[in-house]
Structures are given as structure tokens and as C-alpha cells.
Amino acid sequence: MKSIKVGLLGLGTVGTGVVRIVEGHQEDLQRKVGCPIEIEQILVKDKRKQRSIPLPTAKLTEDPADIIDNPDIDIVIEVMGGIAQAKELMLQAIARGKHVVTANKDLMAQHGAEILAQAAEKQCDVLYEASVAGGIPILRTLVNGFSSDRITKIMGIVNGTTNYILSKMSQEGASYEEVLREAQQLGYAEADPTSDVEGMDAAYKMAILGTLGFHTHVAMEDVSVKGISQVSKEDILYGQRLGYEIKLLGIAERKNDAISLSVQPTMVKQTHPLASVNGVFNAVYVYGEAVGETMFYGPGAGEMPTATSVVSDLVAIARNIMLGVSGKTSLAPYNEKKLMSDEQVVSKNFLLLHVADRAGVLSQITQVFAKHDVSLESVLQQPNEHNPLAEIIIITHDASRAGMNRVLAELEQLDVVQLIKSVYRVEG
Ligand SMILES: NC(=O)C1=CN([C@@H]2O[C@H](COP(=O)(O)OP(=O)(O)OC[C@H]3O[C@@H](n4cnc5c(N)ncnc54)[C@H](OP(=O)(O)O)[C@@H]3O)[C@@H](O)[C@H]2O)C=CC1
Numbered sequence: 001m002k003s004i005k006v007g008l009l010g011l012g013t014v015g016t017g018v019v020r021i022v023e024g025h026q027e028d029l030q031r032k033v034g035c036p037i038e039i040e041q042i043l044v045k046d047k048r049k050q051r052s053i054p055l056p057t058a059k060l061t062e063d064p065a066d067i068i069d070n071p072d073i074d075i076v077i078e079v080m081g082g083i084a085q086a087k088e089l090m091l092q093a094i095a096r097g098k099h100v101v102t103a104n105k106d107l108m109a110q111h112g113a114e115i116l117a118q119a120a121e122k123q124c125d126v127l128y129e130a131s132v133a134g135g136i137p138i139l140r141t142l143v144n145g146f147s148s149d150r151i152t153k154i155m156g157i158v159n160g161t162t163n164y165i166l167s168k169m170s171q172e173g174a175s176y177e178e179v180l181r182e183a184q185q186l187g188y189a190e191a192d193p194t195s196d197v198e199g200m201d202a203a204y205k206m207a208i209l210g211t212l213g214f215h216t217h218v219a220m221e222d223v224s225v226k227g228i229s230q231v232s233k234e235d236i237l238y239g240q241r242l243g244y245e246i247k248l249l250g251i252a253e254r255k256n257d258a259i260s261l262s263v264q265p266t267m268v269k270q271t272h273p274l275a276s277v278n279g280v281f282n283a284v285y286v287y288g289e290a291v292g293e294t295m296f297y298g299p300g301a302g303e304m305p306t307a308t309s310v311v312s313d314l315v316a317i318a319r320n321i322m323l324g325v326s327g328k329t330s331l332a333p334y335n336e337k338k339l340m341s342d343e344q345v346v347s348k349n350f351l352l353l354h355v356a357d358r359a360g361v362l363s364q365i366t367q368v369f370a371k372h373d374v375s376l377e378s379v380l381q382q383p384n385e386h387n388p389l390a391e392i393i394i395i396t397h398d399a400s401r402a403g404m405n406r407v408l409a410e411l412e413q414l415d416v417v418q419l420i421k422s423v424y425r426v427e428g
Pocket residue numbers: 009010011012013014015043044045046047049062078079080081082085103104105130131134300301302303306
């Protein structure tokens with residue numbers, strides 16, 4: 001019986017999980033695909049490194065050509081990470097007619113269009129389920145499960161590291177710096193956690209979700225991004241007092257064929273299911289015109305969850321090979337891109353202001369909101385025991401991003417406003 005041969009680029013956290021699943025579930029996989037799946041060669045940086053799984057040394061190589069130029073290899077799995085070399089190797093593999101699976105969100109968010117165009121030309125499959133919300137089958141859900149529907153909103157907790165940090169800050173009252181250090185020690189955050197905490201990792205994932213959900217090419221510059229490094233214990237406490245949890249949410253919305261994408265720390269109503277997604281877990285909330293509201297929850301990272309998604313892509317591609325339908329499913333975006341203007345992006349907002357504690361201040365502040373047609377849902381004022389200032393917390397009704405920017409610019413000019421301490425989008 002013919003077997004399907006795989007070249008693995010990378011044997012780190014995810015690559016090791018892929019080997020474990022392909023070997024451990026071989027009998028099941030054969031039944032699902034109709035033939036054996038064999039890992040033929042594995043690219044690593046250092047062949048001498050100690051590995052946590054037993055492997056014949058002949059399978060390991062430090063030369064990418066052993067995989068890319070090997071005519072026996074049908075499918076290349078890229079789990080080495082990085083951009084330049086991973087992209088080059090994927091393009092070379094496709095040029096030689098090989099199908100590709102990748103877990104690389106940075107690469108697919110920035111160069112996915114080029115890679116998918118070349119794959120279409122060569123009738124190759126490229127699948128990347130693990131790139132968003134590691135173990136949650138969210139990309140095939142959007143592509144297949146919701147192929148009958150029109151998606152209007154995707155809202156997700158798609159970065160495990162930041163969700164771990166925010167959950168700990170919320171549940172234990174710990175400070176951002178303390179929990180970040182802990183997340184690094186536990187191996188959740190990267191040694192350089194900038195991409196996680198500054199929201200870029202989530203933005204890559206939202207660009208991928210938006211592209212597949214709205215059938216429109218979303219580029220990274222279309223996603224407005226704010227990370228969690230400015231979130232304070234105080235913000236979390238005030239949020240909780242008013243019935244909110246702070247989550248780093250990726251939000252992709254479509255209204256009248258115009259779209260908007262953003263990543264920002266968001267006050268999520270405690271009654272909303274996303275508010276109770278804690279720790280390194282991910283969840284993606286999808287609204288469709290026909291289906292209504294749905295939510296997908298699970299591990300967003302880690303060896304075996306991520307490898308599960310990689311191997312499910314491998315199975316899908318292997319089935320296509322067996323059926324002779326490779327490269328026939330086009331994921332190319334077909335809608336023209338129209339981005340919402342700041343006048344069209346609408347949300348509720350939470351503001352925490354430090355203001356002079358004297359008569360008439362509140363009325364000066366609320367007049368600014370009224371002037372810009374931003375109406376208020378609630379206002380809470382309390383003295384600050386540590387200084388002569390008072391703290392005002394305001395929750396607005398739905399207001400445009402542009403309207404809110406006008407309000408903030410004018411509040412900054414008011415003498416009575418000492419500090420606009422924080423501003424959050426509100427959801428739920
Ligand atoms: N870890 C996770 O939970 C998740 C990861 N991903 C994505 O999966 C990909 C892989 O991540 P992960 O497994 O954590 O990464 P690791 O750093 O654990 O592993 C990378 C592997 O690739 C090899 N490698 C890296 N660069 C080269 C190179 N230039 N030449 C040859 N081999 C190389 C390394 O070799 P050596 O072993 O010799 O050092 C190592 O085996 C990334 O794109 C990541 O974003 C996606 C979702 C979750």
C-alpha cells in the first residue's frame with residue numbers, strides 16, 4: 001500500500017507533539033486516510049541535541065534540502081517558527097508540488113496571501129489550523145462549518161499568555177510585573193514576551209480569522225492594536241466593582257460590508273461567557289447572521305493541543321491526495337476590502353478619570369460628553385483617600401471611536417481633569 005510521506009521542519013514543542021500523535025495514533029490515522037502516514041525526515045538546528053522522544057538519528061537532518069528536494073515527500077509540516085526562512089522553505093516546497101501544513105501565525109498573517117496564491121497556482125493544499133487558538137478547530141469551523149452563513153462578528157481571547165496574566169491579576173490581585181515574571185518562569189510567555197503582551201500575537205491571529213471569516217484580505221496594518229502592559233490592579237478592581245473583567249479581546253466586525261479589526265484590553269461584562277475564560281485557555285465567539293451566537297473554547301497553545309490541529313490538517317491534506325482533489329479548495333478572499341471609518345466603529349466605553357474634588361466638576365465633564373453626542377450609561381464618583389483628587393468612573397452608551405477621541409481630546413484640555421487614567425472598550 002502506498003504511504004503518504006511527511007517532511008517535518010522543526011522538532012520543538014509542536015514538532016515533538018506531531019511525532020507523538022502520528023506515531024501513537026497511526027492505526028486510527030490509516031483508517032481515516034486509507035494509507036499509512038510516515039514521517040520521513042525532520043529538520044532541526046542541532047542534530048546532537050537531546051530529544052524527549054526516541055528517533056532514529058537517520059531521520060534528523062540539518063539540511064532543509066533533504067526535505068524540500070526529496071521527491072518522495074508529499075507533505076511538508078512547518079513548525080520551526082520565524083518568518084524569512086520558514087517562508088522561503090514553504091515557497092520552495094510548494095514550487096516542487098508539495099502540500100504544506102503550518103502553525104506559524106506570524107508568517108500566515110503577513111505573507112499568507114502570497115503563499116496561498118502560489119499554492120493555488122501549483123494546485124497544492126496549505127492548511128494552518130494551529131496558527132490560531134492552537135487546539136481549537138476554529139479555522140475549519142469558519143471555512144466549513146459556517147460556509148452557509150455570513151459572519152458578522154468574531155470576538156476572541158486568542159493569546160494564552162496575556163489571558164493567564166490578566167486572570168491572575170484579577171483573581172489574586174497580583175500586579176502585572178509579578179505575573180509576567182511568573183508566566184515567563186512557567187514557560188507560558190516567551191523569553192521576549194513583547195509580541196504577546198503588546199497584542200501583536202493576537203493581532204496576527206485576528207488578521208487570519210478576519211480574512212477567513214469575512215472572505216476579505218486583512219493585512220496587519222488593518223488591525224488596530226493595544227496590549228496589556230498598561231492595565232493596572234486599580235482598573236481591574238474598578239471593573240469588577242461594576243461587574244466587568246478585563247480581557248485582551250480581538251474583535252473583528254462587519255457592518256454593511258465594511259469591516260473593522262482591533263485588539264485591545266476590554267471590559268467584558270461578567271455575565272458574558274468570555275469573561276469566565278481564564279488561565280492559558282482561549283475562546284472564540286462567532287456571530288453569524290443565520291446561526292446567531294456560538295462560542296468555541298479550548299487550549300490555545302501547548303505541545304499536544306497544538307499538534308492535534310497540525311495533524312488534523314495533515315489528515316485533511318492526505319485525504320485530498322487519496323481522493324485526487326488536492327488544491328481544489330480555494331480559500332482566496334473574494335470580497336473587496338472596505339474598512340470602517342472611526343465614525344463607524346461603535347462601542348461602549350469605560351473611563352477612569354482623576355479630577356479635582358470640588359463643586360461643578362462633574363457637570364463640566366458631562367457637558368463635554370453631551371457636546372460630542374456621547375451619552376452616558378453610568379457615572380460613579382468617589383474620593384481618593386491618598387490624594388485630594390476624586391476618581392470618576394464613566395461608562396458610556398454606544399459611541400463612535402471618532403466621537404470618543406473628540407471627547408478625550410477635550411477632556412485633556414479641562415483644568416479640572418488631572419489625568420485620564422484609563423479608557424477601555426466595553427463588551428457584553
Ligand atoms: N508552542 C506552542 O504552543 C505553539 C506554537 N505555535 C507555532 O508553532 C511554531 C513552532 O513553535 P514551537 O514548537 O513552540 O517552537 P520551538 O522553538 O519549540 O521549536 C522550533 C524547532 O524548529 C527548529 N528550528 C528552528 N529554526 C531552525 C532553523 N533555522 N533550521 C533548522 N531547524 C530550526 C528547532 O531546532 P532545534 O530543536 O535543533 O533547536 C526546533 O526543533 C511557531 O511558529 C509557533 O508560533 C503555534 C501555536 C502554539
